[in-house]
Amino acid sequence: MREKLLPLVIGLLPILMVLGNSMLIPILPNIEADLHLGDRWSGFILSSFTIPAAVVIPFAGVLSDRYGRKRLISISLWIMILGSILCIFNGGVISLFMIGRGLQGVGAAGTMPLAMALIGDLYQGEERSRMLGSLEVFNGIGKVAAPLIGATLAQLVLWDQSFWVFPVISLVILVGLRHTVDSEKSVRKLDVKAFSAVFLSKGRLLIPLYVIGGIGLFLLFGILFYLSYHIENTFHIDGFFKGFSFIFPLGAMTISSYWCGKRLKTDEGLGWTYLKCGLITMSIPLGLLIFFSSLGSLMFFLTISFGGLGLMLPVINTFITGSVSEQERGMIVSLYGAVRFSGVALGPVAFGVWRQDPTQMYIIAFGFTLLNILLFAFLSIRTKGEVRTESLIEH
Known part of the structure; x- marks a missing residue:
């Protein structure tokens, strides 16, 4: 029973992080109207969550190396x-609501990145690869479900009551962790020299993987932002049906992540193959959008492209998580989490500027995918013979 419950408990952590912003998008107009905010406040409502999370994520990783993941x-x-309760009982006070959002962001820093580190601690070999793939599946499910949940709650309850979703899920995870993960009694000493040694020895592997993953999430959330804007303003589709349109590209990413994680196992060579195929599959459709940009073409090419991203992410997760020992894993994985979350935060901002010229926007997006391919070529040449399968599965 414990073995069956643990994957669900860990899987709820990335869902909680995704809900933090994505669920709010459909109810932003309600929040603005009730708190008497202008349109410019929409970005602040979202960034008050993402900025604290991005800043705190590395510190959460360091502290988890010292005091334990579960704690x-x-x-x-x-x-x-606590942050969610402040948002629920804000009493119409803008500052109280924004403080609550900031605390939600601080809390979110200990979800997805530490879930990856915890999987690295608890699982080995094939099970580790499968669980990291499943983590991306839960992440994808959260991305698909979040706007639908937000749009549904907007029709059923007042916007502030929708924040009860966060305490409910958090309490479910807390109860689950208590029954599935053993508490760590000892407190480890932080070793700064060990972190430096990791980057000296593994930097040529870790840094390009960080950037590839960060660019992937930057493009994902940036293009989804543009898709939302395009569907609503061009075709006047909003609410539930707009959220439903995201199912196709995000569903493709979720399915390919599950497929990749299930087959990756302990074969490092297969991982490099999946990573290469994912990069190419993500790049070509975005290049074709420069020439074919109708709504049908957009949905078709994005579905293929995000399927490629789904192949990439489990491999990157496995390589980063397995390349370091348990003592440094929290910091290394959390730095990757911070890069990913920065991509999530910056994508909508950048594509909000670029959307004025869609052709130029697609050229820029295609250029980022070419940069990722160049980074992969660098990895293939510089890390050949350095990264052994044993180093990925024995720790």
């Missing part, structure tokens, strides 16, 4: 609950 995840969830 830091639990503290993060209680902070998430």
